[in-house]
Amino acid sequence: MTDSILRNPPRNKSVLVLGDNASGKTSLIAKLHGVRVPYHAFGIEYAYINVPDKQQDDVARLDVWILDGDPVYKKRLIFALDDRNFSDTLVILTISMATPWMWMDQLQHWMKILTEHVATLKIAPEEKYRCQLRLTTAWQNYWQTIDTGSPTRGKFNAIPLPKGVLTNNLGLDVIIVVTKTDYMIALDKEYDFRSEHFAFMQQSIRRFCLMYGASLFYTSAKEGKNCDLLYQYLMHRMHGLPFRTSAQIVEKDEMLIPAGWDNTNKIAKLSMKLYTIKPNDYYNDIITKPSWSSVVKK
Secondary structure, three states: OOHHHHHOOOOOEEEEEEEOOOOOHHHHHHHOOOEEEEEEEOOEEEEEEEEOOOOOOOOEEEEEEEEOOOHHHHHHHHHHOOOOOHHHEEEEEEEEOOOHHHHHHHHHHHHHHHHHHHHHOOOOHHHHHHHHHHHHHHHHOHHHHHHOOOOOOOOOOOOOOOOOOOOOOOOOEEEEEEEOHHHHHHHHHOOOOOHHHHHHHHHHHHHHHHHHOOEEEEOEOOOOEOHHHHHHHHHHHHHOOOOOOOOEOOOOOOOEEOOOOOOHHHHHHHHHHOOOOOOOOOHHHHOOOOOHHHHHHO
16 A cells, blocks of 8 residues: 555545454454445554445445554554544554563553554644543433433533543543454363353453543454444444444453443452452463463473
8 A cells, every 4th residue: 555545545434453363353344334444554554444324325335444563663653643534533443362461561552652643633723622531421422322222422410530541531432353363262161261250350450441531342353253243343333333232241351341331349249259369460460371381291
């Protein structure tokens, strides 16, 4: 892809996909309905998803920008996210179940890159505030959107946000996607990950999601788990199409937590599944990369 094409992308709603290489970014996007990947370049790929519109003959488009996982390409973010499309952009951040010991480092790394990039954009203060307020209002009005199907758009609900929610409000919708959940079987059988490890991982990532007001999806492109629902949720968040599915937390490999559903009290219930681990233990001390010797023994 040439820089001239990058500098003049079609002005539609956009999705920016971040994550380390091998985190399943491309496989996830390829699994979504109607996706096309017509352009490639060093450090960034451009794709698009057709958005069905029965009211118009023209087909709307959802632009998808996939940034390479090598930090050397972070400057290419400007092609995917600038002050012109900031208010129309959603961010997907992928982490892989194949390497859960890297989760927190990867989440903090990519959100730092995103935060620093947003700080360089020349967004009018009133526009930035409007985007931040939109996230706050969407979180507060979640129950009306899901339970009654009648979101109160444009109206601000003065009820304070729950503790820990949107403490880092970038003004951007964020979806954190855990890919390759089919790998949970290998973690269990080969690496001796127990149910409390998965509960600890879940509570850690849910806490992180609260800070940015992010939604959370556990997916498997290989098995097709939650990929259709992720597509529907994207259409809901970006184009206002209905999304009637509420949170799913029973099946550990198909979790789905829309922005606005979670809170610290719900997350605290996971502590009942922790026996040898404390809820506030340091993540990297608990979820560690298996040593080669332990793998060989099995």
